[in-house]
Amino acid sequence: GQNIDQPTEMTATEGAIVQINCTYQTSGFNGLFWYQQHAGEAPTFLSYNVLDGLEEKGRFSSFLSRSKGYSYLLLKELQMKDSASYLCVFNQGGKLIFGQGTELSVKP
Amino acid sequence: GAVVSQHPSWVICKSGTSVKIECRSLDFQATTMFWYRQFPKQSLMLMATSNEGSKATYEQGVEKDKFLINHASLTLSTLTVTSAHPEDSSFYICSARDVGSVLSGNTIYFGEGSWLTVV
Numbered sequence: 414g415q416n417i418d419q420p421t422e423m424t425a426t427e428g429a430i431v432q433i434n435c436t437y438q439t440s441g442f443n444g445l446f447w448y449q450q451h452a453g454e455a456p457t458f459l460s461y462n463v464l465d466g467l468e469e470k471g472r473f474s475s476f477l478s479r480s481k482g483y484s485y486l487l488l489k490e491l492q493m494k495d496s497a498s499y500l501c502v503f504n505q506g507g508k509l510i511f512g513q514g515t516e517l518s519v520k521p
Numbered sequence: 522g523a524v525v526s527q528h529p530s531w532v533i534c535k536s537g538t539s540v541k542i543e544c545r546s547l548d549f550q551a552t553t554m555f556w557y558r559q560f561p562k563q564s565l566m567l568m569a570t571s572n573e574g575s576k577a578t579y580e581q582g583v584e585k586d587k588f589l590i591n592h593a594s595l596t597l598s599t600l601t602v603t604s605a606h607p608e609d610s611s612f613y614i615c616s617a618r619d620v621g622s623v624l625s626g627n628t629i630y631f632g633e634g635s636w637l638t639v640v
Contacts, residue, residue, distance in 0.1 A: 454633075455631040455634050458629070498564075500564060509565075509629065511557075511564045512564060513563070514563075514564040
């Protein structure tokens with residue numbers, strides 16, 4: 414079976430840094446994605462980790478530890494527009510399995 | 522521009538009727554497409570994997586006779602919600618992978634989603 418666990422909601426201040434953690438258990442693993450989703454819209458791709466380590470892309474970074482079944486998404490220099498749901502998603506042979514999502518609220 | 526087109530974006534139907542949602546890959550071939558459902562304030566839930574030229578693979582708990590999936594060509598998959606009920610009201614979204622490319626975040630594309638309201 415598979416299981417993904419991430420916090421339901423988080424609040425952070427504009428300009429700050431926030432880390433969203435994700436732990437997973439799965440019988441098959443081919444990589445882990447992070448997506449951003451605004452209400453009523455399709456998910457937007459943020460990052461994809463296949464190997465252990467940190468992937469940095471502008472204000473967003475994602476980390477993966479396969480042995481620990483752990484990933485995090487790091488958002489720097491938070492902006493109000495970053496208020497959204499952040500989805501930890503793992504790839505099971507091309508089939509995306511979505512976590513429940515973390516609703517991030519950025520306050521001024 | 523969008524590489525996966527989903528239609529309709531919004532649909533309202535009467536209880537007991539059927540509704541068809543289309544998912545098209547516009548400039549690539551997709552032997553496999555995926556259908557998801559999302560209820561308010563919840564994450565996307567995979568419903569089924571649509572396979573071109575063969576039967577769809579449904580996730581546990583999803584009624585295959587209620588959610589009919591047809592993948593008749595390499596660029597089109599359809600989801601038909603049969604005998605719709607108000608509890609079927611949800612956001613339905615498809616995704617497709619460009620099999621001609623190496624799997625990465627940039628080669629999995631989502632449709633725009635379809636809001637279904639059953640009254």
